[in-house]
Amino acid sequence: MENKGKTLIFGALIGAATGLLAAWLFTQRAEKENRSTALTVGEGLKLGLLVLGLLRAIASLRDEK
16 A cells, blocks of 8 residues: 555656646747647647557557557
C-alpha cells in the first residue's frame, strides 16, 4: 500500500508539471502571435483527442502481462 501512495503522488506531480509546461508554452505562442490565449474549437478537439489517446495508452500498460 505504501508504494501505491507514492505512485499516486508522483503521478500527480508529473501531471501538474506537464500541465504547467503546456500552459506556459500555449501562452508563449499566443504572445508571439499577438493573439488571445483562448482555445479555438479545433485546438480544443485536438487537445482532447490527444489526452484520450494518452490515457488509453497508459491504461493499456496494465493489460500487458
